[in-house]
Amino acid sequence: MMIPMNPFAFLLPALCFFGMLGSMASSQPIDGMTVTSQGIKNGVIDLKYGKHGTHFLKGMPDYSLPIEIHNAPKETQSFAIFFEDRDAIPVARFSWIHWVAANLTASELEENASAKPAGRFVQGVNSWASPLLGSAKLTDAEASRYGGMAPPDKAHVYEMHVYALDAKLNLKDGFFANELFKAMKGHVLAEFTLAGSYPASL
Numbered sequence: 001m002m003i004p005m006n007p008f009a010f011l012l013p014a015l016c017f018f019g020m021l022g023s024m025a026s027s028q029p030i031d032g033m034t035v036t037s038q039g040i041k042n043g044v045i046d047l048k049y050g051k052h053g054t055h056f057l058k059g060m061p062d063y064s065l066p067i068e069i070h071n072a073p074k075e076t077q078s079f080a081i082f083f084e085d086r087d088a089i090p091v092a093r094f095s096w097i098h099w100v101a102a103n104l105t106a107s108e109l110e111e112n113a114s115a116k117p118a119g120r121f122v123q124g125v126n127s128w129a130s131p132l133l134g135s136a137k138l139t140d141a142e143a144s145r146y147g148g149m150a151p152p153d154k155a156h157v158y159e160m161h162v163y164a165l166d167a168k169l170n171l172k173d174g175f176f177a178n179e180l181f182k183a184m185k186g187h188v189l190a191e192f193t194l195a196g197s198y199p200a201s202l
Helices: 009-026 086-092 131-136 177-184
Strands: 034-036 067-070 078-085 096-104 156-165 188-198
Touching (some): 067 156, 078 177, 086 156
Antiparallel strands (some): 034 067
16 A cells, blocks of 8 residues: 655655754753752752741741853943832732842842941842731831842742843942832833742641
């Protein structure tokens, strides 16, 4: 019996070849700024950076995540960080701010850098100073640093937005997040969001 010839059979070698090229191309590094952290493995934040850790300031976890910034634009003069928990919205009715920092000039921050900025960057007020916490709230000065994860109901996903800027910003310690975004307007060269989850219980 004669097997009917597939009219597209002659295309298969070419399709395989170009498919292989596509596969090879997708494995190459993507051009553009990226951010990584040794404190986030397989999308999960290490316990020591939140409420299951051992470092606290008046009940607020304060041992900050390390970060590494890669392939920032050559025009970059500083970096800014905005670390938030949007999964807090159903609980608190707003996105909880865990860390706001600006005027970083290094592309790498070691863990717990928030506790010892030593003039390397400035930090804004996080949500641990919220009046909604009542008597447990921190002062603006105490909350002007990293305030780690403490999800009350279930695991939350936390997003660290890192911005490369073409200038240093006119901000001092104790600024508010809205002031950061106003100051950044027109200066953002690139941005990247690094995300990780953190459990409510063990």
